[in-house]
Amino acid sequence: MSWKSVLAVTVSAVALSGALAVPAGAAVTTAAAPAAATQSCYVFNEAGSALNVRSGPGTGYAVVGSMAAGSRLPCGPLQDSMTTGGSYSSCGGGNTWLQVTLGGRTDYVAERCVSVGMA
Template sequence: MSAAPEATAGKAASAAAASCYINNVSGTTLNLRGGAGTRYSVVGTLAKGARLPCGSLGQGSATGQTYTACGGTANDWKTVRLNGRDAWVAAECVALSA
């Protein structure tokens, strides 16, 4: 197996993350958390109407909560990039855009 397909997939994933944004459509300031769940500490906020770049691509679960970065199904949490690292926001409060 050659390394080329993995390198190509990695570049595509990076490009998708770079063009994806999480938009606050909740009508209020949202808490950004250190993990996928309300039991994680607040690491920042996202103002009403503001947007941040999507976080790391992929899907996973943490403490029984599901999360996804860009796209996917109706998961509980989405990741955003905040100060160079991932943070989590409730999926029901945000919308994705390019």
């Protein structure tokens, strides 16, 4: 068996066992943990005034907060996918809603009143 084969078997065995053999006196460094993922999808209020944030996709759901004109909230789990729900009359009217994250909850805003983008 050549030295390359022995080295390959040894490296494979170390990798499989999770062990790390380091010669005495050798410096060992560890890589920093990767940075936490940053929020990449935001919903921006384009209505020109405050916008209701609701607990579900329709005006029959409770108002749980509001978005100031020009403000943004993180997208909800569906990102930029629309949900069909109850009708609304603001911003020209419609029945499509976008999910937002507010206070750790998934809530909804009228889709025609917002835009979706990156921070």
